[in-house]
Amino acid sequence: MNMIYLLIGCSILLALLFLLAFFWVIKSGQNDDTFTPAVRILFDDEVAEKEIEISDEDHT
Amino acid sequence: MLKENVTSSETHCFHCGEDIIVRQYTHNDKQFCCSGCKTVYNILTEHNLSNYYVYNKIPGKTQSKITSNFDYLEVTQVVSKLVDFEDQFRTIVTLYIPAIHCSSCIWLLEHLHLLQSGILQSRIDFLKKQVSVTFKNDEINLKQLVQLLCSIGYEPLISFQDIVKKGQSRKTERSLITKIAVAGFCFGNVMLLSFPDYFGLGDFEREFKDFFGWLNLSFSLPVVLYSGKEYFVSAWTNLKAKRLNLDFPLALGILVMFLRSAYEIISQTGAGFVDTLCGLVFFLLIGKWMQERTFHHISFERDYRSYFPVAVTTINHGVERPIQLSDLKTGDRILIRSHEILPADAILLKGEAEIDFSFVTGESIPVKKTLGEIIYAGGRQLSGSIEMEVLKPVSQSYLTQLWNNNAFIESKKRIKTFSDTASRYFSIILLIIALSAGIFWISTDPSKALASFTSVLIIACPCALALSSPFTLAAVLSVFDKNRFFLKNTSVVEELARINTYVFDKTGTITNPNAAGLQFNGTIIDGQMQLISDLARNSGHLLSRELTKFIHKPAIYSVQEYTEKIGRGISGKVNGNYVKLGSSTFLNLPLKSSSSGSSIHVMINDVYVGFFTIRQQWRNGFKELMLKLSIEADLHLLSGDHDHERKQLIPFFEDSRKLHFEQSPQDKLDYIQQLQKEGKKVLMFGDGLNDSGALKQSDLGIAITDNINNFSPGCDAILDGLSFHKIPQFIQQAKDGVKVIRMSFIISLMYNTVGLYFAVQGLLSPLMAAILMPLSTITIILFTSVAVRLFAHKNKLL
Numbered sequence: 100m101n102m103i104y105l106l107i108g109c110s111i112l113l114a115l116l117f118l119l120a121f122f123w124v125i126k127s128g129q130n131d132d133t134f135t136p137a138v139r140i141l142f143d144d145e146v147a148e149k150e151i152e153i154s155d156e157d158h159t
Numbered sequence: 160m161l162k163e164n165v166t167s168s169e170t171h172c173f174h175c176g177e178d179i180i181v182r183q184y185t186h187n188d189k190q191f192c193c194s195g196c197k198t199v200y201n202i203l204t205e206h207n208l209s210n211y212y213v214y215n216k217i218p219g220k221t222q223s224k225i226t227s228n229f230d231y232l233e234v235t236q237v238v239s240k241l242v243d244f245e246d247q248f249r250t251i252v253t254l255y256i257p258a259i260h261c262s263s264c265i266w267l268l269e270h271l272h273l274l275q276s277g278i279l280q281s282r283i284d285f286l287k288k289q290v291s292v293t294f295k296n297d298e299i300n301l302k303q304l305v306q307l308l309c310s311i312g313y314e315p316l317i318s319f320q321d322i323v324k325k326g327q328s329r330k331t332e333r334s335l336i337t338k339i340a341v342a343g344f345c346f347g348n349v350m351l352l353s354f355p356d357y358f359g360l361g362d363f364e365r366e367f368k369d370f371f372g373w374l375n376l377s378f379s380l381p382v383v384l385y386s387g388k389e390y391f392v393s394a395w396t397n398l399k400a401k402r403l404n405l406d407f408p409l410a411l412g413i414l415v416m417f418l419r420s421a422y423e424i425i426s427q428t429g430a431g432f433v434d435t436l437c438g439l440v441f442f443l444l445i446g447k448w449m450q451e452r453t454f455h456h457i458s459f460e461r462d463y464r465s466y467f468p469v470a471v472t473t474i475n476h477g478v479e480r481p482i483q484l485s486d487l488k489t490g491d492r493i494l495i496r497s498h499e500i501l502p503a504d505a506i507l508l509k510g511e512a513e514i515d516f517s518f519v520t521g522e523s524i525p526v527k528k529t530l531g532e533i534i535y536a537g538g539r540q541l542s543g544s545i546e547m548e549v550l551k552p553v554s555q556s557y558l559t560q561l562w563n564n565n566a567f568i569e570s571k572k573r574i575k576t577f578s579d580t581a582s583r584y585f586s587i588i589l590l591i592i593a594l595s596a597g598i599f600w601i602s603t604d605p606s607k608a609l610a611s612f613t614s615v616l617i618i619a620c621p622c623a624l625a626l627s628s629p630f631t632l633a634a635v636l637s638v639f640d641k642n643r644f645f646l647k648n649t650s651v652v653e654e655l656a657r658i659n660t661y662v663f664d665k666t667g668t669i670t671n672p673n674a675a676g677l678q679f680n681g682t683i684i685d686g687q688m689q690l691i692s693d694l695a696r697n698s699g700h701l702l703s704r705e706l707t708k709f710i711h712k713p714a715i716y717s718v719q720e721y722t723e724k725i726g727r728g729i730s731g732k733v734n735g736n737y738v739k740l741g742s743s744t745f746l747n748l749p750l751k752s753s754s755s756g757s758s759i760h761v762m763i764n765d766v767y768v769g770f771f772t773i774r775q776q777w778r779n780g781f782k783e784l785m786l787k788l789s790i791e792a793d794l795h796l797l798s799g800d801h802d803h804e805r806k807q808l809i810p811f812f813e814d815s816r817k818l819h820f821e822q823s824p825q826d827k828l829d830y831i832q833q834l835q836k837e838g839k840k841v842l843m844f845g846d847g848l849n850d851s852g853a854l855k856q857s858d859l860g861i862a863i864t865d866n867i868n869n870f871s872p873g874c875d876a877i878l879d880g881l882s883f884h885k886i887p888q889f890i891q892q893a894k895d896g897v898k899v900i901r902m903s904f905i906i907s908l909m910y911n912t913v914g915l916y917f918a919v920q921g922l923l924s925p926l927m928a929a930i931l932m933p934l935s936t937i938t939i940i941l942f943t944s945v946a947v948r949l950f951a952h953k954n955k956l957l
Binding site: 103104107111114115118121122125126130131132134135138139141142143 | 210214262265266269282283284285286287333336337340341344347348352367370374
């Protein structure tokens with residue numbers, strides 16, 4: 100049963116890592132703007148768009 | 160469907176969607192309303208940025224405004240105040256751009272590097288309407304950057320005030336979230352470690368009990384010392400000032416819980432209340448976060464500094480030089496270009512002044528001034544450049560000296576909220592019960608005395624009580640938000656429920672600045688109207704545009720011999736008739752003192768036909784609103800205008816003595832103060848800078864605006880003009896909100912009574928506390944949000 104000590108220690112350590120990661124997220128300001136990134140990700144990359152067009156033509 | 164698209168692209172500008180009045184701006188088969196829109200389109204297509212028009216149909220904003228002069232952005236002191244970071248190679252600057260409104264804006268402004276290679280990166284914060292640009296110093300400077308932004312239709316609003324304060328609120332919010340994270344982390348772990356004890360441990364698992372206890376205790380340390388620190392600080396400072404606020408029983412509860420848990424764990428007599436303790440702090444902090452959540456994209460603290468320019472051009476021996484506004488002295492000669500704001504009271508020395516005072520008074524019709532006349536600060540020059548001599552420094556001007564008043568220096572004194580009053584009695588009763596329970600057990604069974612004393616303080620810890628207010632008010636706030644009524648913070652709701660006197664500004668507040676109707680005085684036939692409309696179509700002047708809109712006829716004739724005297728009138732030959740439109744001096748008429756503001760006189764073939772007058776239109780639902788409000792409240796009117804509309808307004812106000820005209824900004828402030836001295840709770844509705852003093856002095860100042868992103872003076876709440884008629888509903892909702900808080904107080908008191916029943920007998924177990932506390936909290940959260948929504952349905956706000 101001594102294994103439990105180790106397991107609990109590990110689980111707390113892991114949880115602490117997540118907490119630290121959250122601190123880092125807050126500090127780096129990733130949560131300051133929760134709206135714009137959601138829109139930004141929908142924009143097509145210019146270069147990528149052209150490549151897709153070319154590959155589409157290849158298929159047809 | 161296809162047909163519809165075709166017609167819409169024919170009559171609306173491809174860039175901004177405005178109606179096309181003059182059809183002369185075409186490019187690539189696309190129609191534009193003005194050369195500004197066309198230029199933006201040209202720039203964007205040249206740089207392969209036409210995707211801008213793909214993401215949204217009509218992404219642009221109308222470009223008819225004349226671009227400002229940005230010479231002052233080369234003055235080092237100004238630049239150093241504006242930029243966030245600067246070294247030898249790069250500069251980072253954050254600019255506020257009111258025109259940001261759709262995903263196309265984000266896309267375009269984040270691809271600035273395609274327009275100018277000197278720009279390294281640009282990032283948008285959409286909700287705050289800010290763009291943060293990093294650029295190379297040797298390729299582009301701040302002035303060029305701003306000019307580039309203007310050229311594509313995104314003129315930044317540069318002022319010192321908004322930029323100085325940024326970042327501060329973000330820091331406190333971040334620290335609160337960190338505290339919540341710590342409390343939540345500890346709460347989760349402690350709950351897991353406490354379960355075995357709650358469910359009962361087998362004999363051979365006993366050895367873990369101490370281990371879990373010590374772990375729990377160590378988890379509670381950061382919760383008490385870090386996350387819960389503020390409750391101790393607040394309770395202590397209030398106690399020193401001989402006040403009992405709700406933080407006192409909270410801090411006491413936290414402290415007692417911690418000490419008793421520590422004692423039980425160290426002495427191995429029990430499991431302690433660590434679980435309840437962590438949960439309590441976690442929920443409390445969430446309540447606090449709900450309360451402090453505000454609208455970052457709306458500024459409530461604006462004063463004249465946000466709207467006055469950063470710098471002004473002075474003329475010294477014929478040399479133009481931009482200087483910072485704060486360096487402006489009496490006697491300086493300044494140059495105000497078209498569409499610039501006059502920053503200080505000054506005498507007109509040269510040029511034709513046509514001043515738009517809409518920032519100040521809400522009046523959208525420009526006023527003409529003659530040489531030698533004093534023009535007060537805050538007006539925007541519309542036609543051509545003017546030269547002026549400064550009479551008073553910026554801070555001492557007629558308008559701005561308002562901000563030296565006490566109302567702006569002291570922060571508003573809020574009356575005690577319901578929870579403040581309630582918590583005082585609560586704290587006293589709680590202490591009495593705890594002490595009497597302890598004393599009772601000392602005389603009967605001393606071993607239980609300490610246990611029952613601490614149990615009472617633990618179980619009665621007013622967690623649910625502390626949460627009922629923030630959760631109710633936050634729910635009310637979000638209901639208001641959906642109806643385009645934006646409150647500065649949650650305490651405004653309780654204030655709103657208490658108001659019994661309403662004071663209205665006139666122009667722009669109860670009248671609709673966008674729907675100023677015209678009225679023709681005289682006799683005219685339809686054919687003549689057609690001539691007037693075709694002539695007015697050629698002018699970009701505000702009144703001409705209004706006129707074309709008012710007559711609402713399609714263009715038939717073209718105009719020959721068209722002339723326009725800026726600010727005076729227009730003339731031309733339409734279908735063989737010589738038509739003249741304009742002021743009485745322009746038509747060489749004998750000067751008539753027209754009683755109701757601006758008028759446009761009409762002359763056709765040298766025969767005087769009559770004149771158009773501007774008729775103010777009340778906002779939608781104004782009559783019904785006044786009727787409803789007058790039933791239980793006192794209504795007053797404070798207008799800066801002349802009293803030519805007194806007669807129309809008298810029916811709305813029960814007493815003509817409550818109508819006041821020609822009020823200066825200071826008069827308005829004093830009037831509110833007078834009402835308050837009579838013991839009234841005053842709500843002020845205003846819209847211009849001249850109402851700022853009254854808005855600040857009143858118990859609750861509401862600014863009315865037709866565009867939330869446009870100017871609004873410092874206030875407690877901002878109301879969209881479209882929701883003007885909903886004011887009685889908002890007030891009812893605020894009253895209902897206070898009712899909900901009271902009901903939830905009763906519910907949480909019931910939970911407390913159940914807990915107390917066990918606590919005074921010394922029978923409170925950690926498990927009971929661990930169930931009761933979250934249960935009461937969740938009940939309150941559910942009850943408040945459901946009840947507020949139900950009331951909102953009843954008040955037709957949802």
